[in-house]
Amino acid sequence: MSRLYEVMFIVRPDMAEEDVDKLISGFTTTVTNGGGVVKSAEKMGRRKLAYLVRKFADGNYVLLTIEASGPVVLELERRLRVTEPVIKFITVRMDEEEKRLAKVKALRGTRRKVSAETAAPETSASTEVGEPAQASA
Numbered sequence: 001m002s003r004l005y006e007v008m009f010i011v012r013p014d015m016a017e018e019d020v021d022k023l024i025s026g027f028t029t030t031v032t033n034g035g036g037v038v039k040s041a042e043k044m045g046r047r048k049l050a051y052l053v054r055k056f057a058d059g060n061y062v063l064l065t066i067e068a069s070g071p072v073v074l075e076l077e078r079r080l081r082v083t084e085p086v087i088k089f090i091t092v093r094m095d096e097e098e099k100r101l102a103k104v105k106a107l108r109g110t111r112r113k114v115s116a117e118t119a120a121p122e123t124s125a126s127t128e129v130g131e132p133a134q135a136s137a
Contacts, residue, residue: 009089010059036068
């Protein structure tokens with residue numbers, strides 16, 4: 001069963017651009033050899049890290065969107081773990097996230113807007129009221 005995943009990994013900042021491209025092509029080959037499909041491979045550029053990771057303050061972010069089965073993702077994660085230039089990675093299953101977002105959108109579509117309903121009677125009630133009561137002095 002193929003599922004949609006996003007794999008983000010951070011590469012050491014001192015790596016050359018060609019080496020990063022080779023690394024990405026190696027990971028895409030791993031996915032395709034396992035029977036998966038790489039939907040997109042996006043280099044997000046160099047960014048500052050929130051905290052030091054392996055003595056690095058920044059890194060090159062790469063995002064892979066893949067459609068693959070569980071064993072293919074496990075193999076990709078194993079390769080990410082043992083590849084020295086990769087300092088951090090995370091894999092997120094996106095099909096569950098898309099289901100959750102669709103459910104939230106459907107729920108929002110069925111709700112009525114309460115603020116619009118309460119505002120209409122108040123304006124009509126205020127026009128029916130005559131003169132305001134005067135304070136006695």
